Amino acid sequence: MALRTEELLLNMGPQHPSTHGVLRLVVTLDGENIVDVQPDIGYLHSSVEKMMEYRTYLQNIALVDRGMDYLSAMANEEVWCLATERLAKIEAPERARYIRTIMLELQRISSHLIWLGTFGIDLGAFTAFLWAMRERERIMDLFESATGGRLHHVYFRIGGVYEDLPDGWTDRCATFCDYFMDRLPEYDELLTGNPIFLARTQGVGVLPTAKAIAMGASGPVARASGLAYDVRRAHPYEVYDRLQFDIPVRTEGDCFARYLVRLEEMRQSIRIIRQCLETIPQGEIRAKVAVTLRVPKGEVYARTESPRGDLGIYLISEGKDMPYRVKIRAPAFSNLYALTEMMRGWKVADVIAILGSIDIVLSDVDR
Amino acid sequence: MNTSIQPNGKKSLAEQAWAGAVGLVVGLKATLRTMFERKVTVSYPVQKVNVSPRWHGLLALPIDQETDNDKCIICFQCERVCPDRCIHIEATGKAKDRLLTRFDIEMDKCCYCGLCVEVCPTEAIVFVPHYEASTYNRANLLYDLDDLHRAAPKEPLGTGVVKVRRTR
Amino acid sequence: MSWDLAEKLKVRFPEIELFPRPGHQPGTGNGERGTGEPPRGEVAAAAPPAGEGQTSPAVPAKRPAHEAPPAYLVPGAVVPKDKLLEICRVLATDPEFGLSYLSFVTAVDRPEAGEFEVVYHCYSHQSREELALKVRVPRDGASVPSVTSIWDGANWHERETYDLFGIIFEGHPNLRRIMMTDDWIGHPLRKDYVYKDPAWLVEVAKRRKDEIEGLGLGERA
Numbered sequence: 001m002a003l004r005t006e007e008l009l010l011n012m013g014p015q016h017p018s019t020h021g022v023l024r025l026v027v028t029l030d031g032e033n034i035v036d037v038q039p040d041i042g043y044l045h046s047s048v049e050k051m052m053e054y055r056t057y058l059q060n061i062a063l064v065d066r067g068m069d070y071l072s073a074m075a076n077e078e079v080w081c082l083a084t085e086r087l088a089k090i091e092a093p094e095r096a097r098y099i100r101t102i103m104l105e106l107q108r109i110s111s112h113l114i115w116l117g118t119f120g121i122d123l124g125a126f127t128a129f130l131w132a133m134r135e136r137e138r139i140m141d142l143f144e145s146a147t148g149g150r151l152h153h154v155y156f157r158i159g160g161v162y163e164d165l166p167d168g169w170t171d172r173c174a175t176f177c178d179y180f181m182d183r184l185p186e187y188d189e190l191l192t193g194n195p196i197f198l199a200r201t202q203g204v205g206v207l208p209t210a211k212a213i214a215m216g217a218s219g220p221v222a223r224a225s226g227l228a229y230d231v232r233r234a235h236p237y238e239v240y241d242r243l244q245f246d247i248p249v250r251t252e253g254d255c256f257a258r259y260l261v262r263l264e265e266m267r268q269s270i271r272i273i274r275q276c277l278e279t280i281p282q283g284e285i286r287a288k289v290a291v292t293l294r295v296p297k298g299e300v301y302a303r304t305e306s307p308r309g310d311l312g313i314y315l316i317s318e319g320k321d322m323p324y325r326v327k328i329r330a331p332a333f334s335n336l337y338a339l340t341e342m343m344r345g346w347k348v349a350d351v352i353a354i355l356g357s358i359d360i361v362l363s364d365v366d367r
Numbered sequence: 368m369n370t371s372i373q374p375n376g377k378k379s380l381a382e383q384a385w386a387g388a389v390g391l392v393v394g395l396k397a398t399l400r401t402m403f404e405r406k407v408t409v410s411y412p413v414q415k416v417n418v419s420p421r422w423h424g425l426l427a428l429p430i431d432q433e434t435d436n437d438k439c440i441i442c443f444q445c446e447r448v449c450p451d452r453c454i455h456i457e458a459t460g461k462a463k464d465r466l467l468t469r470f471d472i473e474m475d476k477c478c479y480c481g482l483c484v485e486v487c488p489t490e491a492i493v494f495v496p497h498y499e500a501s502t503y504n505r506a507n508l509l510y511d512l513d514d515l516h517r518a519a520p521k522e523p524l525g526t527g528v529v530k531v532r533r534t535r
Numbered sequence: 536m537s538w539d540l541a542e543k544l545k546v547r548f549p550e551i552e553l554f555p556r557p558g559h560q561p562g563t564g565n566g567e568r569g570t571g572e573p574p575r576g577e578v579a580a581a582a583p584p585a586g587e588g589q590t591s592p593a594v595p596a597k598r599p600a601h602e603a604p605p606a607y608l609v610p611g612a613v614v615p616k617d618k619l620l621e622i623c624r625v626l627a628t629d630p631e632f633g634l635s636y637l638s639f640v641t642a643v644d645r646p647e648a649g650e651f652e653v654v655y656h657c658y659s660h661q662s663r664e665e666l667a668l669k670v671r672v673p674r675d676g677a678s679v680p681s682v683t684s685i686w687d688g689a690n691w692h693e694r695e696t697y698d699l700f701g702i703i704f705e706g707h708p709n710l711r712r713i714m715m716t717d718d719w720i721g722h723p724l725r726k727d728y729v730y731k732d733p734a735w736l737v738e739v740a741k742r743r744k745d746e747i748e749g750l751g752l753g754e755r756a
Contacts, residue, residue, distance in 0.1 A: 042714040047723055049699075059450035062480035086608055127398055134407050141419075148421035148494065154480040160484065163421070187709060189397045195383070195390045213636050213660065216688025229660045291448065291486055298606035301638075301656060301667070314609075314656065316643060327641040327654070328660075337691045 007035060012351065014043050020118065020355070021362030023336075029348055037343045037351070039336055044366040052326045057084050057158055057293045060323070064151040068328060069364035071114055073149075074100075074107035075230075075306035077156035082237055083302035083315040087308070088295045093284040096160035097238045102173065102276045103155065105269040109180070110139040111307035112262045115359045119259065120191060122356035123200045126303045128190055135183055138176050145169060158293060160286030166332035170277050177277075178268050184267065191259070201255035205342040206255060215341060216334035219309020221358050224250045224257035231305035245272050253356035262359070292321045295344065308332050308359055332364040422496045423479040425511070426472055427518030429493060437516060438491035441465045444481035445492055451476045454483060470515060474500060475508040538610040540632060540666050548622055552612045554607040554667070609656075611667030619670055620680045626657055627685045633659045633732065634666055637686035640693050642700045644674075644726045651677050651702055657686070678703035681710075699724035 012025040022043035028036040048067035052060050064076040085092065092100070096271060113132040120128030140150045146165055147153035155162050191197050207217065212225040222229065230247045232240040250257035250262035276300050297318040303312040309331030318324040335358050378386070409416060418424065426435040446454045453476035457469035483492050495518045500509060541553050574695050616635040626634045634657035643652040655668040670679050675749045693704040694713040702723035704710055712719060721728050732740070 038561045042712075042716075045714040047699075047714075050724055055450055056448075058448065058482065062478055062482060064452045065480075066478065087606070102708075127394075131401070144422065145419040146421070148423040148481060149400075149479065152479070154482070162481075166419075166421070186397050186401075189393050193390060193393060195386045211687075214687040216637055216686070216692075227660060232662050234660075267417070294608060296603050298608060300608040301665070303638075310638070312638060312656075314639070314641065314654065319603075327639060329639040329656075330402065333691065334688055337688060 005031060010348070014040075018244050020360055023360070023362055023365070025351065025355070026239075027348065027351060032347050032349075034346050034348060034351065037340050039339055041336070041362070042367050044362045046367065048367045049326050049328060052323060054322060056291075056321050057295060057323070058291060060326075061156065061158075062152075062154050064328075065154055068330070068361070068367060069306065069308065069311075069332065069361045070151065070352060071361050072107050072111045072307045073152050074103045075111075075158070075304060075311060077153070078104055078238075079302055079304045079313050081158050081301055082155045082304060083313040084293070085296060085316060086302055087298050087300045087317055088158070088289075088293065089289055090159040090289060092160045092287060094281050095164075095299045096275050096285045098280040099161050099165060100156060100287065101238045101240065101243075102273050102280075103143075103153075103161075104140060105272045105276075106139050106173075106231050108269050108307045110136045110143075112266050113139075115262060116187065116191075116259075119356045119359075122352045125191060125194070125197060128187065131183070131186065131190075135180060138179070142169070142173055142176060145172075157286060159283070159288070159289040164285050164287070170280065173273065174277055177274055181267070181270055184263070187263065192263070196257065199355070200350075200353050201259060203252075204255045204350050205346060205357060206253045207338055207342050209251075211341050212253070212338065217309070218256055218331050218334065218336045219305070219307070220261045221309065221335045221338065222246065224261045226251040227254035231303050231310055233330070235303060237302075237304060240272075240275070243272050243275050255353055258357045258359075259316040294319060294321050295323070303329075306331055308361065308364060309335060312349050328367055330364045330367055332358075332360045332362075334367075336360050336365055374439040378387065408459055418496045418498060420496070421494075422498070423481055423494055425474065425495050425497045425500055425518070426477065426483070426493055426515065427493055428470065428496045428512070428515040429518050430499045430516055437467075437468065439467055440491070442490055444486045444488070447480045448486045450480060451478050453477050460474060467512065470512045473508065473513065474510055475505055478501075537664065540634075540664050541610045541612050543631065544612060544622070544626070544666070547625065548614070548618060550618065551612045551622070554609070554611045554613070554669075555605065556607065556610075564723065594637065609667050610665065611669060613669045613671060615745055616670050619668070620682065620685070622668070623655070623657075623682050623685050626668075631662055632666075634659060634664070635686075637682070637688050637692070638665075640682070640689050640696055642696050642702055642724075644700065644724065646674070646726045649674050651700060653679050653696070653702060655689075676703075677701065678705055680705050681707040683707055698722070701725065710722060 008029040010027040010029055012027060014022040014024040019305030024040035024043070026040060027034060028039040046067055048063065051063060052065065055063055060080060061077055064080045065073040068076040081092075084090075095206055113136045117129035120126065120132070130241070134136045143153060144150050146169055146256045147155035147162070149155070207221065209223045209226040212222045212227055215293035218229075226249060228247060228249045231237075232245075233247055246264075248261045248268065297317055297319045299314070299316045301312055303310060305311070310329065311331050314325075314327040314329065315323055316325040339355065339358065342358070343351060346354065428439060430436065431438050440460045441456065443456055446452075446456050453473040455469060455471040455473075456467070458465045458467050458468050481494065484490075484494055500508070538556055545551060545553055567639055586700055610685075611677060626632045629661075636658045638656040638658050640653050641658075643654060650671050650673050653670045653672060655670075656665065657668070658665045672679055677700075679692055679702060683693065683704075684706070690708070691713060696702055697703060697704060697707075697710055698712040698714050711717065715723065718733075720731070720733065723730070
């Protein structure tokens with residue numbers, strides 16, 4: 001005799017710590033198995049694209065900082081400045097480009113550390129969170145002494161950076177690199193070899209390569225699914241074309257692969273920072289750009305590799321001091337779309353593990 | 368249907384238990400090592416950390432010792448560049464005789480971007496390294512000319528005694 | 536970035552119209568990018584002082600950079616609406632193009648022309664080529680065919696464009712609002728959109744204001 005069952009509709013969020021912000025998941029369950037997941041987004045929508053049409057190019061730097069992905073403000077500033085510079089044909093000086101690269105990689109590490117900590121918490125490993133915060137605090141200190149801000153820096157300018165690095169900053173940054181490379185093996189001890197962590201992540205939430213491409217996934221999520229693609233390598237910006245670094249790629253496509261990819265990316269970021277610190281030249285840090293810059297008419301698409309993936313800005317200028325239209329191609333938006341594919345067929349307990357592994361920031365998803 | 372707990376499905380129960388025990392010991396070893404390291408936290412209201420000189424704290428119009436007045440030349444650049452439009456300036460008189468009658472900053476709107484500090488031609492408006500601007504009343508966050516001259520938070524909350532220097 | 540794919544597409548579909556190409560004179564064949572560059576770049580870099588035009592009236596006054604004709608730094612083409620699906624299918628599946636990755640779908644409001652430009656940006660991970668497609672649709676009752684059958688990832692992007700611009704994507708599996716609430720009035724990214732509080736919110740705000748004033752916390756509380 002067949003047991004009569006019916007599907008259960010479960011609401012997770014929007015106010016729930018494990019959804020990493022205000023995200024609602026409508027989960028259809030058959031017993032303990034997930035039949036379907038529909039993410040419901042938009043709770044943090046602030047219409048940044050509309051607001052950017054009413055601000056000058058300089059003011060928009062302050063806006064993209066907090067309006068987009070707040071955990072990687074430098075990456076947002078970078079993509080905005082890059083788009084504007086390309087359209088206005090402004091070249092940032094050499095030193096500024098090195099400083100930007102260092103800052104971007106520090107930001108990548110700090111963003112990945114937050115992810116690592118929260119991913120640990122999602123799976124019940126609380127120590128990793130505290131340790132990740134401890135390491136991140138050092139990066140925050142570095143940011144603070146160079147830019148004055150810890151989370152929102154407003155440091156990049158169109159055609160350079162605002163201020164030069166303070167005295168002794170490069171030494172402190174090098175010290176941090178050594179310190180961080182000492183600490184990284186601890187995470188291996190704590191998480192990578194942890195049988196509980198392995199059981200919760202290995203083979204869970206697999207995203208095949210073809211699906212990842214078709215669904216528009218990018219960044220570590222796509223690289224863990226076997227897509228060897230990194231904007232820093234494919235379309236180098238700043239000084240990435242003269243730096244040696246590897247792009248970690250895994251073919252498993254599960255949560256553990258995404259974890260390993262991000263862990264390796266942090267090592268590569270340190271490698272990039274060390275090379276930059278060795279070769280950073282002296283000189284100008286900012287090209288002469290008017291405060292109310294009028295960008296020539298035209299359209300441009302600038303893409304960068306943010307900690308979450310392929311972050312792009314499609315900028316349309318009509319020759320005014322404010323942009324006519326800005327489209328932000330948010331990486332987390334497309335990555336979150338692939339969530340349904342990853343989750344289908346897994347248990348309800350895996351929802352948190354899979355959601356945590358794709359590293360979403362709701363401010364980036366909703367914009 | 369997939370099952371989630373199956374990565375070491377081929378192992379026997381004893382092997383799994385052994386792996387779990389090893390993992391526990393390794394993890395505990397790492398945490399134990401950290402236990403004997405120096406503390407990285409401070410007990411905040413009593414101890415405070417110094418912020419960097421570039422810290423984006425409160426805005427101020429510090430008094431210049433020579434002229435006994437602020438350096439503002441009433442050019443309205445900060446008012447214009449502010450993305451949140453939180454600076455309000457009014458002045459009387461013409462040309463050289465202009466007098467500042469109102470310089471209000473709504474600190475509750477301020478996003479601490481520092482663009483006003485950047486565009487100021489005389490470095491009249493600066494950041495001061497205060498970070499305890501929170502108050503119980505939102506009206507306290509409207510800083511007028513006197514408050515900006517004083518360059519201190521209106522309602523200081525913390526009463527810390529020990530300043531901790533950042534060692535790194 | 537190269538315009539080869541756009542040229543190839545033009546050969547296959549003669550009815551499409553390529554974006555104006557920077558530094559490309561129609562007479563000079565397939566001139567390399569950057570060689571035939573008009574002096575726009577120098578003007579932008581050197582930002583001539585304001586007085587220059589008055590002192591030497593004989594020289595034709597340099598136009599400021601922002602008045603130059605638009606520069607399209609992204610290769611692309613304007614395609615007719617009825618050909619969109621066919622072209623997209625060719626782009627995504629034909630190995631000659633291989634643009635299997637859709638970066639985004641969005642729209643641009645052009646009220647003076649009375650039309651929307653729906654922008655598709657596709658990319659190939661193998662050849663690292665990109666191509667933007669634009670479809671012009673009239674503003675009233677704007678609709679374009681959905682490309683979700685070709686690129687699965689277009690699903691949410693089209694929902695977002697529908698939500699913020701009000702463009703109907705025909706054949707979309709789940710065309711609902713995604714960012715705004717389901718009962719939202721209007722489409723915020725249109726240029727003529729004016730926000731107006733709905734009646735219930737006005738009432739709630741008034742009640743709340745009365746409550747706060749009753750507490751005597753002052754007007755800014």
